[in-house]
Amino acid sequence: ADLDTFIARLPKAELHLHIEGSLEPELMFALAQRNGVTIPFASVEEVRAAYSFTRLQDFLDIYYAGADVLRTARDFHDLAAAYFDRTAADGVVHAEIMFDPQTHTARGVSFDTVMEGLLSAVAEAEAKHGMTVKLILCFLRHLSEEEAFATLEQARPWLDRITAVGLDSSELGHPPEKFARVFADARALGLRLVAHAGEEGPPEYVHQALDLLDVDRLDHGNRSLEDPVLTARLARTGMTLTVCPLSNLKLCVVNDMADHPIDHMLRQGLRATINSDDPAYFGGYVADNYRAAAAARGLDRRDLATLARNSFLGSFLPDDAVAAHL
Numbered sequence: 001a002d003l004d005t006f007i008a009r010l011p012k013a014e015l016h017l018h019i020e021g022s023l024e025p026e027l028m029f030a031l032a033q034r035n036g037v038t039i040p041f042a043s044v045e046e047v048r049a050a051y052s053f054t055r056l057q058d059f060l061d062i063y064y065a066g067a068d069v070l071r072t073a074r075d076f077h078d079l080a081a082a083y084f085d086r087t088a089a090d091g092v093v094h095a096e097i098m099f100d101p102q103t104h105t106a107r108g109v110s111f112d113t114v115m116e117g118l119l120s121a122v123a124e125a126e127a128k129h130g131m132t133v134k135l136i137l138c139f140l141r142h143l144s145e146e147e148a149f150a151t152l153e154q155a156r157p158w159l160d161r162i163t164a165v166g167l168d169s170s171e172l173g174h175p176p177e178k179f180a181r182v183f184a185d186a187r188a189l190g191l192r193l194v195a196h197a198g199e200e201g202p203p204e205y206v207h208q209a210l211d212l213l214d215v216d217r218l219d220h221g222n223r224s225l226e227d228p229v230l231t232a233r234l235a236r237t238g239m240t241l242t243v244c245p246l247s248n249l250k251l252c253v254v255n256d257m258a259d260h261p262i263d264h265m266l267r268q269g270l271r272a273t274i275n276s277d278d279p280a281y282f283g284g285y286v287a288d289n290y291r292a293a294a295a296a297r298g299l300d301r302r303d304l305a306t307l308a309r310n311s312f313l314g315s316f317l318p319d320d321a322v323a324a325h326l
């Protein structure tokens, strides 16, 4: 088989996916119509044309605007069901998906509505595709510590169906230390911990995610490579990095895919994985990200198999389930 087929057939886990970032323009229009919501675009083409970003914040402004069409449990179900169908076709057999409850509760959509819709789609996908799914509740780091604590409180009735908490949104100016106490409480509640760090933020933010949040996994982590001591520490401790090549290109974390450090990460012994982040906004799902990275950096089948293996090793599946995927 050719490399594209090899990638599509390679069983993979996706560990870095914002479900709101899987909202395709076609579904955005359909939900706007169904809910009688006005969106600032006249056509699907106009939406896609607006997806040109020079930094993280440009993207976030459009991403939060798009999420406004999500109102009912059925909307969240349809959003997630579309993602599971699409990603199953890419050879994803396990997905750990992030959601941003504060984006919705701020608009009067209840935490419970979000959970009901997502969980019904999860149950359907597990039956239909034989995949496994875990949920990661993300706190928006541009909001306050107090608001994060309130969100954790709303999550309490659902904690047996939430695997981890994460930290996303505008990184610069909102270092991990702002959420150290929230993460300590989440840990005490039995949750696993992840955080975006070193996407736009400096290596110091990665240090904070490790030392002050005690994360189990790092989302992005690209800028760790600027600090050789930090890089060696990440390699030595087997920390998983959830790298997102097409996201990095679209948000100008790298200027060209030819400059992407994914192969350097592997050669330095980092447990790097490949993920799609916000596939509807960044131009591809997980197999597209493997293909783009492979083409730009000359990854061979062995590298691609290592990346897929890393995705299971870095997952929150129990050891026996990880072993069954290796």
Ligand code: ES4
Residues within 6 Å of the ligand: 018, 021, 056, 063, 168, 169, 170, 196, 199, 247, 277, 278
């Ligand atoms: C995100 Cl790429 C990225 N970075 C930070 N926060 C996010 N939320 C959704 N996508």
Ligand code: ZN
Residues within 6 Å of the ligand: 016, 018, 168, 196, 219, 277
């Ligand atoms: Zn992300």
